[in-house]
Amino acid sequence: QKEVEQNSGPLSVPEGAIASLNCTYSDRGSQSFFWYRQYSGKSPELIMFIYSNGDKEDGRFTAQLNKASQYVSLLIRDSQPSDSATYLCAVIYSSASKIIFGSGTRLSIRP
Amino acid sequence: GAGVSQSPSNKVTEKGKDVELRCDPISGHTALYWYRQRLGQGLEFLIYFQGNSAPDKSGLPSDRFSAERTGESVSTLTIQRTQQEDSAVYLCASRGLANNEQFFGPGTRLTVL
Numbered sequence: 001q002k003e004v005e006q007n008s009g010p011l012s013v014p015e016g017a018i019a020s021l022n023c024t025y026s027d028r029g030s031q032s033f034f035w036y037r038q039y040s041g042k043s044p045e046l047i048m049f050i051y052s053n054g055d056k057e058d059g060r061f062t063a064q065l066n067k068a069s070q071y072v073s074l075l076i077r078d079s080q081p082s083d084s085a086t087y088l089c090a091v092i093y094s095s096a097s098k099i100i101f102g103s104g105t106r107l108s109i110r111p
Numbered sequence: 112g113a114g115v116s117q118s119p120s121n122k123v124t125e126k127g128k129d130v131e132l133r134c135d136p137i138s139g140h141t142a143l144y145w146y147r148q149r150l151g152q153g154l155e156f157l158i159y160f161q162g163n164s165a166p167d168k169s170g171l172p173s174d175r176f177s178a179e180r181t182g183e184s185v186s187t188l189t190i191q192r193t194q195q196e197d198s199a200v201y202l203c204a205s206r207g208l209a210n211n212e213q214f215f216g217p218g219t220r221l222t223v224l
Contacts, residue, residue, distance in 0.1 A: 032211040043202055043215040044154070051211075088154065092211055098167050099144065099206075099213055103153035 003027065004091050006102035013109055019076040021105050023089030026070070033065055033072045036088040038104065044088055048074060079109045113137075115216035117203050123222045124193055132188045132219045136205030143186050144213065145178060146202040154202065160186060193223045 013019040036044035050056045050063040062075040089102040116135045145157040156170040160180045180186040206213040
């Protein structure tokens with residue numbers, strides 16, 4: 001059973017709309033949660049991190065964490081074609097500080 | 112340096128040869144990770160260092176793969192007797208103690224002919 005699950009997509013969203021990306025994890029002791037963006041042929045780039053339940057906003061990005069339900073989501077407002085990429089969810093577990101990545105969701109913003 | 116650096120950026124080798132990939136983490140970062148990413152696939156965890164120790168080697172695919180880290184800085188990933196299935200991008204990332212944010216290097220693209 002995978003420890004971090006993401007829908008592989010592709011998720012197609014019209015330009016200007018809100019893109020919603022979801023991630024679930026299996027270990028209730030997980031402490032920290034990250035969203036990375038990866039353009040084709042490039043390495044992952046950290047765009048958001050969240051530690052506490054609730055919402056965290058940074059510009060057009062909002063990360064949402066619900067530890068009781070064991071999910072973390074990323075909302076992208078006013079989606080732009082440049083947001084088209086694969087979005088990776090990552091989780092630090094309570095033991096050994098190992099970071100586990102989901103397989104990523106491919107997002108496509110259509111003009 | 113300001114970020115994680117990796118060398119070489121590209122490596123083409125013949126099947127059966129050994130290769131060594133290098134990672135220079137962000138200065139002061141105690142944790143260092145190696146991942147493999149095959150074309151169109153997700154990140155595959157290989158090994159994790161805390162300081163110079165590797166508490167988790169569970170992702171190394173076979174005994175042809177090994178890694179070391181010295182001076183709580185540079186790390187090398189060695190692949191012996193390379194096989195075609197080793198062709199991938201090898202990514203290194205580092206993380207500091209002050210926060211949990213992990214930063215990636217640009218990767219080494221390995222092609223085994």
